[in-house]
Amino acid sequence: MPPVSEPESDEPEELPAWSLPADAVERIAAPEGWPDRVTREWAWGSSTGAGVTVCILDSGVETGHPLVGRVDRAVAISVAEDESVLAEEDGEGDLCGHGTACAGIIRSLAPECALVSVRVLGAGYTGSGPVLLAGLRWAVEQGYDVINMSLSTTKSQFVSTLHELADRAYFDRTILVASAHNMPVKSYPWRFASVVSVGSHESADPYEVFSNPEPPVELFARGLELEVPWIGGGTLRVTGNSFATPHVAGLCALILSKHPGLQPFEVKSVLRLVSTNVEVNR
Amino acid sequence: MTDQDLRAAVAAGVLGAEESYRALLRSIVETARAIFAAKASSIFLLDEATDELVFEAVAGEGEETLVGMRLPSGTGIAGWVVSSRQPLVIEDVGRDPRFGREAAESTGFVPKGLMAVPLLLEERSLGVLEVLDRPQRSRFTLAEMDLLGLFAGQAAIALDLLQRARTARSVMEDGGEEVAVVARIAERLQTLEGPRRDAGLRLLAALEEVLRG
Numbered sequence: 001m002p003p004v005s006e007p008e009s010d011e012p013e014e015l016p017a018w019s020l021p022a023d024a025v026e027r028i029a030a031p032e033g034w035p036d037r038v039t040r041e042w043a044w045g046s047s048t049g050a051g052v053t054v055c056i057l058d059s060g061v062e063t064g065h066p067l068v069g070r071v072d073r074a075v076a077i078s079v080a081e082d083e084s085v086l087a088e089e090d091g092e093g094d095l096c097g098h099g100t101a102c103a104g105i106i107r108s109l110a111p112e113c114a115l116v117s118v119r120v121l122g123a124g125y126t127g128s129g130p131v132l133l134a135g136l137r138w139a140v141e142q143g144y145d146v147i148n149m150s151l152s153t154t155k156s157q158f159v160s161t162l163h164e165l166a167d168r169a170y171f172d173r174t175i176l177v178a179s180a181h182n183m184p185v186k187s188y189p190w191r192f193a194s195v196v197s198v199g200s201h202e203s204a205d206p207y208e209v210f211s212n213p214e215p216p217v218e219l220f221a222r223g224l225e226l227e228v229p230w231i232g233g234g235t236l237r238v239t240g241n242s243f244a245t246p247h248v249a250g251l252c253a254l255i256l257s258k259h260p261g262l263q264p265f266e267v268k269s270v271l272r273l274v275s276t277n278v279e280v281n282r
Numbered sequence: 283m284t285d286q287d288l289r290a291a292v293a294a295g296v297l298g299a300e301e302s303y304r305a306l307l308r309s310i311v312e313t314a315r316a317i318f319a320a321k322a323s324s325i326f327l328l329d330e331a332t333d334e335l336v337f338e339a340v341a342g343e344g345e346e347t348l349v350g351m352r353l354p355s356g357t358g359i360a361g362w363v364v365s366s367r368q369p370l371v372i373e374d375v376g377r378d379p380r381f382g383r384e385a386a387e388s389t390g391f392v393p394k395g396l397m398a399v400p401l402l403l404e405e406r407s408l409g410v411l412e413v414l415d416r417p418q419r420s421r422f423t424l425a426e427m428d429l430l431g432l433f434a435g436q437a438a439i440a441l442d443l444l445q446r447a448r449t450a451r452s453v454m455e456d457g458g459e460e461v462a463v464v465a466r467i468a469e470r471l472q473t474l475e476g477p478r479r480d481a482g483l484r485l486l487a488a489l490e491e492v493l494r495g
Contacts, residue, residue, distance in 0.1 A: 018428070018431075019424040019427060019428060020424065021423060021424045021425040021428075022423070023425075097379065097380075126365045126366065154367060154402070154405050155405055156405065181368070182368055182369050182427065182431075183368075183369060183399065183400070183402065183431045183434065184431060185402050200424060201424075202423065202424055223424075224422070224423075224424060225373070225421065225422060230379070231379070232379065236377060236378060236379075237373060237374070237377070239371045239422065239427075240368065240369070240370075240371075242368070
């Protein structure tokens with residue numbers, strides 16, 4: 001028997017996993033197309049997001065921020081000692097700025113969508129696992145069209161419940177858009193196949209997405225040095241996947257507003273087909 | 283004396299001194315500072331017992347004075363990063379409400395911009411690595427974020443080793459002579475070679491048999 005030869009050593013260059021640096025864009029060119037071309041114009045041309053509700057599961061949203069506008073409902077989630085869950089109307093707004101930033105990004109893309117804030121984080125972007133789970137469960141039960149989740153947990157004890165909630169959202173036609181961790185660590189729910197997971201690219205076009213051939217991060221959206229609304233009525237220049245995620249949530253709102261019957265997997269397909277790195281769009 | 287104490291005692295004998303891990307941390311901040319051409323770089327340890335962030339290693343501005351200095355764990359950018367477990371890049375701290383100006387002033391150095399990254403090991407957040415005032419000439423890139431993440435991986439392992447060494451040492455100090463003797467034997471065995479080492483191991487095996495009854 002001839003000796004088994006080692007595979008040739010010209011290993012492919014490392015593919016982007018957690019972020020898409022500008023010089024890696026060429027390396028993820030995707031040759032396949034689609035019989036009829038799905039363009040940005042087809043996907044969301046003239047859409048405003050009207051008729052679609054986007055939920056922001058985060059630190060709250062500042063009321064009256066000029067770059068956010070109307071927030072249709074705001075609730076704060078808490079879990080009592082006996083494990084009962086409270087979803088109370090939230091008069092405190094945003095304690096840290098993060099949720100306001102996400103809301104502003106979604107509003108900038110989908111000016112007529114309805115926004116709902118579900119607060120699960122406190123000051124300093126901190127929160128407990130049980131509150132996060134309760135907030136996500138509450139949001140999924142409300143049947144919102146899109147849930148923006150620019151947060152994740154590294155705690156393995158919450159994984160199975162998160163997984164169950166992500167699947168439930170998927171089958172209930174709620175698109176859960178989840179932010180990848182900014183570092184190569186395992187966290188959830190963005191690693192689940194039933195969500196749309198988002199990392200950052202370096203381009204300045206808020207409508208531009210890249211489709212990652214090497215999941216678990218599925219899409220890259222604008223996440224580098226962008227000016228976003230922050231607490232106190234002002235703005236802040238920020239970077240990170242937390243801010244790429246609401247770009248995709250906003251695009252989902254635009255797509256669903258124009259094509260209301262689409263299921264989460266179809267919206268994900270549309271996002272892939274309009275990705276800049278797919279051959280027909282290059 | 284529990285089984286865990288004994289393990290720690292043996293570890294104290296063979297793990298090596300706290301000083302070598304501190305040197306490793308220092309080398310990490312020096313390398314990070316050089317690669318990013320920054321004014322300073324530092325590593326904070328999260329002391330869970332006192333809920334404080336402790337400067338464990340500093341390169342550049344403040345390296346003579348800051349090591350050992352403690353800040354409340356919720357302080358400023360480092361506090362935000364250690365609790366959120368997410369990195370943060372800020373080009374102009376003056377515009378960012380999360381920046382703790384008072385705390386920065388107490389260190390004697392107020393940066394203009396900084397990058398901070400959490401030191402994560404499995405499910406734990408051990409501390410923060412910061413790189414302060416990289417040159418403003420160029421736009422921040424995602425590749426820099428990835429590079430910072432690599433340094434953070436190294437620093438997290440080094441911090442973990444440092445903490446283990448400290449735990450082992452404190453067990454030794456609290457455990458008195460009965461623990462210390464086990465540690466000394468373990469340490470001694472590490473340094474022996476040849477027939478003496480073999481003889482030592484034979485004697486320990488015989489001792490084990492006697493102790494087992």
